[in-house]
Amino acid sequence: VDSVPPPLLVAGASSLWTPDGSPSGLGLRDRPAIAIAGGRIAWLGPEGGLPPNLATDPRLVRLDAAGGTLVPGFVDAHTHAVFAGWRADEHRRRLEGASYASIAAEGGGILATVRATRAASREELAELLRSRLDTMLLNGVTTVEVKSGYGLDLGTELRQLEAIRDAALAHPVRVVATYLGAHALPAERAHDREGYLREVMDLAIPRVAQDRLATCCDVFCERGAFSVDESRRILSRARECGLLLKVHADELSASGGAELAAELRALSAEHLLDASDEGLEAMASAGVVAVILPATSLMLRARPVEMARLRRAGCRVAFATDFNPGSSPVDNLPLVAALACITNGATPEEALTGITLHAAAALGLEDEIGALMPGRCGDVVVLDAPDASHLAYRMGARLARHVVRAGQVVVRDFARVA
Numbered sequence: 001v002d003s004v005p006p007p008l009l010v011a012g013a014s015s016l017w018t019p020d021g022s023p024s025g026l027g028l029r030d031r032p033a034i035a036i037a038g039g040r041i042a043w044l045g046p047e048g049g050l051p052p053n054l055a056t057d058p059r060l061v062r063l064d065a066a067g068g069t070l071v072p073g074f075v076d077a078h079t080h081a082v083f084a085g086w087r088a089d090e091h092r093r094r095l096e097g098a099s100y101a102s103i104a105a106e107g108g109g110i111l112a113t114v115r116a117t118r119a120a121s122r123e124e125l126a127e128l129l130r131s132r133l134d135t136m137l138l139n140g141v142t143t144v145e146v147k148s149g150y151g152l153d154l155g156t157e158l159r160q161l162e163a164i165r166d167a168a169l170a171h172p173v174r175v176v177a178t179y180l181g182a183h184a185l186p187a188e189r190a191h192d193r194e195g196y197l198r199e200v201m202d203l204a205i206p207r208v209a210q211d212r213l214a215t216c217c218d219v220f221c222e223r224g225a226f227s228v229d230e231s232r233r234i235l236s237r238a239r240e241c242g243l244l245l246k247v248h249a250d251e252l253s254a255s256g257g258a259e260l261a262a263e264l265r266a267l268s269a270e271h272l273l274d275a276s277d278e279g280l281e282a283m284a285s286a287g288v289v290a291v292i293l294p295a296t297s298l299m300l301r302a303r304p305v306e307m308a309r310l311r312r313a314g315c316r317v318a319f320a321t322d323f324n325p326g327s328s329p330v331d332n333l334p335l336v337a338a339l340a341c342i343t344n345g346a347t348p349e350e351a352l353t354g355i356t357l358h359a360a361a362a363l364g365l366e367d368e369i370g371a372l373m374p375g376r377c378g379d380v381v382v383l384d385a386p387d388a389s390h391l392a393y394r395m396g397a398r399l400a401r402h403v404v405r406a407g408q409v410v411v412r413d414f415a416r417v418a
């Protein structure tokens with residue numbers, strides 16, 4: 001992406017939708033247009049109202065929205081997209097009735113991907129991630145969070161994070177890296193739990209922070225993974241080192257993860273299938289974003305979190321793919337927005353806010369991306385649809401006709417151009 005592309009006018013749309021903090025967001029229907037200059041949104045309004053300084057700029061480039069809908073670039077706030085090897089056999093086992101826990105006990109699950117990822121080079125991992133970012137971009141995703149956590153030893157965790165950095169370099173998608181060394185206890189440390197925790201806290205976290213290999217630190221706080229006390233120790237250390245905090249919380253059981261996220265004022269708590277009402281309320285008052293993963297609950301045939309509960313608690317809610325080779329081999333964020341409506345009971349507006357503004361907040365970027373407002377980064381998607389409710393409706397369809405990233409057209413008429 002060029003650092004300063006020429007000013008861009010996206011016009012010819014039939015509607016514009018952006019979160020504006022209200023439950024239904026802001027829908028403009030009077031020939032809306034948007035102008036981006038210096039990579040940032042300079043103006044939005046009815047097409048005839050373009051300010052003269054932009055209207056008369058000889059460098060101004062026009063992008064025809066072809067009667068589509070303008071929305072903010074999508075933000076996938078929770079993925080494990082840097083991995084080697086698929087696990088289709090496990091999916092078959094689950095279809096036959098095996099549980100997540102029993103598959104893990106047989107050496108499958110996260111530890112199966114750890115074996116494959118340890119065997120992959122940094123170049124191989126970067127290339128795998130790059131091709132996944134390409135696919136996401138074609139679906140309108142302009143920002144994606146990617147976690148480590150399939151290394152579970154210092155060398156491979158760092159290699160995963162370096163691969164994330166390599167893949168993000170010169171790729172239009174903005175990538176936010178998260179260190180997730182506390183994803184599972186590695187098999188070879190089964191009798192050295194404290195030793196592994198010390199490696200995470202004393203070696204990995206300071207190194208990751210110092211080398212700026214990640215901006216966030218996440219922990220899988222769950223029975224069978226890491227306890228609330230262990231998670232608190234790890235996350236407190238991460239905060240001392242300047243990392244932002246995230247928690248995989250209450251996915252398989254009510255384990256106190258939501259309450260811990262609130263106590264530590266984490267950016268987000270994620271999954272939350274079994275979170276208590278008290279935990280959700282504590283999250284809401286601490287400003288912790290609830291990141292809900294509808295494709296994962298569907299894949300695991302788990303009971304989805306009711307949007308009504310999250311609304312009652314007052315949580316800001318993001319929806320993300322959780323893209324990973326086990327519980328969510330789904331890289332399609334618009335599909336997940338549709339699932340949020342069908343399986344969780346979100347409105348189309350909540351689903352869209354959940355993959356834009358609230359997802360940005362889950363990454364600490366809500367002042368930068370996630371809404372179409374003057375001053376924000378010029379990340380815009382032109383949907384091939386007369387209004388934004390089609391995202392919730394045409395499940396799995398490719399609706400991103402054009403994608404603009406920081407003012408540069410990177411997808412035009414459904415094809416990559418930069």
Ligand SMILES: [Zn+2]
Nearest residue numbers: 078080248322
């Ligand atoms: Zn996850």
